[in-house]
Amino acid sequence: MKGPRSNGEPRDTSSSTVQGPSTSTPNTKPSRPQIVEGTHSGNPPRLEQPSPHEIIDVDAFYDDGPPPERFSGPSLSSKVSVNKVEPSMLVSATVITPIASYPDLGVDPPLFDISAVPLADDKAIPYSFLAHTLFTLSTTRSRNIITNSLTNALRTICAVHEPSLMPSLYLLSNSISPPYLSLELGLGHSIISKAIQNVSGLTPAALKRLYNQKGDPGDVAFEAKANVRTLLPHAPLSIVGVYQSLLKIATAKGEGSVKHKQSIVEKLLVSAKGEEIRFLVRTLAQHIRVGAVRTTILTALARAMALTPPRAVKVRQRPFYASPPLLTRVTNAESTKGKKDVDASRVELEAIYDAAEGLVKQVFVQHPSYDDIVVGLLAKGLDGLAESVPLTLGIPLHPTLGSPMRSLDDVYERLGNLPFAAEFKYDGQRAQVHAWKDATGQIFFKLFSRHLEDMTDKYPDIKVLVQHVFASSPETASFIIDGEIVAVDAKDGSLKSFQELSNRARKAVELHEVTITVCLFAFDLMYLDGKTLLEVPFRQRRQMLRSRFPPIALDRPGAARFDHVESVECSGSDADKEAVEEFWIRAVESRCEGLMIKVLDSGEIVEVSGPRSEKTRRKPLPATYEPDKRTSAWLKLKKDYVTGLGDSFDLVPVGTWHGIGRKTAWWSPVLLALRDPDSGAMVALCKCMSGFSDGFYKQMKEKYAEDSDNCSRQPLWGEIEGGYRPAVYFRPHEVWEVRGADITLSPVSVAAKGMVSDRGLSLRFPRFMKVRDDKSIEQASTPTFLASVYRKQQGKDQSGADDGQLLDPESSDEAEEEEESG
Incomplete structure (x- = not known):
């Protein structure tokens, strides 16, 4: 190691820079930061001593050629009998590298000493450290310990080897890419089982008994490999190396891809040791079984950056960073417990946490890519994150969600006198439309589902619709529209059931193959001609949507329609409420699911402080677009309530x-x-x-x-x-x-x-x-x-x-x- 690192003290090494993402070409797919895997002299976690009776030659795996049915002896090329193998020829998995002891990650982050972690600076971090983190998370249900463990792990990773940060976030989140890239491992249970069987030498019957006994694939792999000993040492796994292997698995296509995937899995299992085996296989099975959900990971990332800024970031007096003097005051909390200055320092640190967490979460829900966020953090830190990773065309933002209500009376009680629009809640598929054209007039189009998956190829008829929008409105340069895709009758546009829509093909649909006509019912506008509209009140967004994008009904076979959601407005008068009641009855009698109630202008609502309390408080209710929030500004009233x-x-x-x-x-x-x-x-x-x-x-x-x-x-x-x-x-x-x-x-x-x-x-x-x-x-x-x-x-x-x-x-x-x- 290059010397001790202080508790959260930032490094001012401005000579090291990371280029942030370019926002000038929104049609370009976001690129991943360059990952260069270094060598590692660190140590894996402690392992159980293997039994001497099982001798498996794990060096006999090759990319070409099928693996043998069972490995029961030394290298296939050596033709050495198992009975002739001398004990001195064997290398136990426990003596490949010295045993490391990673410190407790669950301590309060200001008290955590990064220099105590046995890792070498600027060297790829071993996967054993991530396995240690996952093991810590799996052994507790305490939200504080989980958050602390993630924070300390990410601080350490960023301080020691920045290229390991992005892979770590994906591995911790049980994914390998943003959801809109449609990159999946595609590993079936059978591939993982065969790999475990080949590496461990167990018979299918023995492996099945283990599954019946343990249930969890990670536990099965851990037990199956407990007795495996190798002829030659294998280099320890690194976080970057494991992540790159997962990308190779996900991108393996065509003839022989199954065999290739299994070969990669076997090589990972060969090198994995101790807890690495358990969590590696759980990752491959896409179920790591730890309590680290997305919100917690983002919280930990924000706190890690606030406590230990990246090397290239020059920290100034900003609200996102904890200064060394502040951390020193906080670390003295135990010895000076009860003094006001200690309480004040903790309050100050919590305020920094809140500011950093709010920023990172806001950026993520508008631009959900760990790739781009990590690049932005490493280059400009928290200060420049919002600027370097903005809402971007071609990258979906998380949609606003509605809060359920039981009746219109409850709606009136909740919103008071705030004006609102009541819209039909169509029974279709939520869709986010991204469209833009470049300086040459070339049109780009992306369509995303409610959970951010790319479904552009599923709706070529909506692509034609978008092209018509640009052709009929030359002044329009770009837009992001929120809407609902609904199956309709091709002749009169009447609504059809969700089941009709679900009968459409899902992938690589050609325009001439479209047999079920759809209509895109637009209800919100989040971006227009290079300007983000998320902070604009709904009344103005709604007016811009209706004035700039009129209804379209193209007279051609298979063509999609475009329309605005049917709605009525209510200002609180008795006449308006009567109109809403009639509108509600129409929704109940139609193929709609019910109504969406949306506040038109920002205001305040009165809330009761507790279920049995008579105390009330006035709470601001913005009419802005709130990604990934279930807000009272959007209320849903479904016909099931009747x-x-x-x-x-x-x-x-x-x-x-x-x-x-x-x-x-x-x-x-x-x-x-x-x-x-x-x-x-x-x-x-x-x-x-x-x-x-x-x-x-x-x-x-x-x-x-x-x-x-x-x-x-x-x-x-x-x-x-x-x-x-x-x-x-x-x-x-x-x-x-x-x-x-x-x-x-x-x-x-x-x-x-x-x-x-x-x-x-x-x-x-x-x-x-x-x-x-x-x-x-x-x-x-x-x-x-x-x-x-x-x-x-x-x-x-x-x-x-x-x-x-x-x-x-x-x-x-x-x-x-x-x-x-x-």
């Missing part, structure tokens, strides 16, 4: 039982779960057996076939919280919309336990509505939302607590008829 619960739930199928009677060949009932946004865990809520057609049962049985990559007898994708124990477990990867009669206390479910009662909550008489292809599991309903709906339902006639068991429709003719009608 009867039963005030809202449907977006739930994740996580398991099932074998059907009985008529359903013997199918899965029934299905276990549905909420998602805890803090831990990322699935929280079992209820069993569902109503609303499914026979056709859907057959599709579900095919999608979740036993022993497939989507179905297992063990919870391979993480423990399911709660008392439910299904016969098989599903890979959580899709979202179902479900309605129920009401929410009750349950002795089995732990959903929202402690939020409203010491018992969990469950959904009574759940009924499947549809698959939400437009949502990812990260957008599933949460325990907090469940608790809020339960509180709102209080005062209604309750039907008693849920006993955790549901009657199968086979024993009820009435229930059977209800199911068949669905």
